[in-house]
Amino acid sequence: MAGVALLALSGCGSDRDSFRPGCPNVGIVRDAATWRQEGGVAVMARVDAACEYEDTGVTVTADLTITGRTAEGANPGRLPLEYFVVVTDPQRNVIAKQVFATGVDISGGTGAVAESLVQFIPAAPTVDARWYEVLVGFQLPPEQVETNRRVNEGR
Template sequence: MGLNGAPQASTAAYACPKVNIVRDLQEVTQFRNGGGRDLTDVTSRAALADFSGHCDYADDGVTVNVNLYLVAERGPALQGNEATYRYFVAVSKPGEEAPTTKSEFETTVTFEAGKARSGSREELAPRIPLPKDANAKDWKIFLGFQLTPEQLAFNRAQMKQ
């Protein structure tokens, strides 16, 4: 029995870790090789538009089931009808900014003939090992594109405009 004679819940309600899309790493612009860096040299652009999910607790930890939504746009310099993007999922312990684990993934988006936009839904399931009855609410999960230094500098320059 719980306090005041009320029935005690058999399992405590545990919160999911906080999931964030990293602002500087939310978009990627890809340019053709050897070209300039203006709009006519763009092969494609993509953004991590949104995510949804839930978590499942077990005796040995928590699995965070995340659906990550990626939206892509064909650029004028794209050859063919596909673009490939690298993104990551990083997990940080409570009170720490540096990730404990980081996994990278690659996805290819196909643009249908005559369509400038496309997208994908990526299903991710990062796992956090925890002792029984531990709560993962203070853990953090970060999502973002795996960018080159040049792509990151481009994003930051765009944000300042």
Template sequence: MDRRDRNIGTPAWKGPLSVAALALAGLTLAGCGGMGLGPKDPAESALACPKVSIVRDLSEVTAFRPGGRDLTDLESRAALVDFTGNCEYASDGVTVNVNVYLVAERGPALKGDTAKYTYFVALAKPDDTLVSKVYFDTDVTFPGGQPRAGTKEELAPKIPLPKDANAKDWKVYLGFQLTPEQLTFNRAQMKRQ
């Protein structure tokens, strides 16, 4: 028998999103987070979802054309802006259904209408020992020359736990897979804020 914990939201579909839809989704999620919309049954509350978080240093990616570093060399930038989901307990472990929302902005140096990004989902034990890290490639297409676009990615990492073991102290980390230069750029931008 599967048990569901809806503490981190509910999953939906995968596909392109408008920036307005992403903003609305973010406002809706922010409004529901602290309103006790989790399970009503105390037995279901005992088996909770792991903590899902977007790694701050890896939440954005900025891509410049090779050799460029100023605004005219910007191909695109993207951000992991939010997530929703739930988890399902089964006899062989816990499946964490996560929808990740990505918003991208095209730059003047982007050739074509599509930007490509790589992000990851990492699972960690309660002591922060990394168990797995899986990479995903995604494309964002800017329709009709629009400057912004977004996607929703559906993921389902599985935590291998024995029956009735609680995943509440496990962690799911989301972030872009960055080059050392991109990470340095992100950290420099954060210091300016």
């Protein structure tokens, strides 16, 4: 029996290449995913991400899709938008935040824009970054976040 235990343990070396850390969670903040303004409505529709580890940390690349539509009775045009990218540590403390400006052309009634994001998270090679989060959402006034929260409660 001892021979079996030694055989099983022999595959558990300390080779650094055998450590396969995960990617940080990347997502959209639900209550900050809809932007309502006089000219129209924008929605964070999708975010796709991948990560790559380096000796000094992990780089997250993400593609964010924002869709928009003209509000009823409004003139089609461009919806100016601001969105944030936040990085949280494993204890959910915000360790970085950036705000970006973009816009969605809704001159045809609807439209979409794709944003490419790159976020570097410093970490030792043995740190598993899947406990970190990269979150995106619209930079909204508190009353609009509260409106979104009420609308989302029923879903």
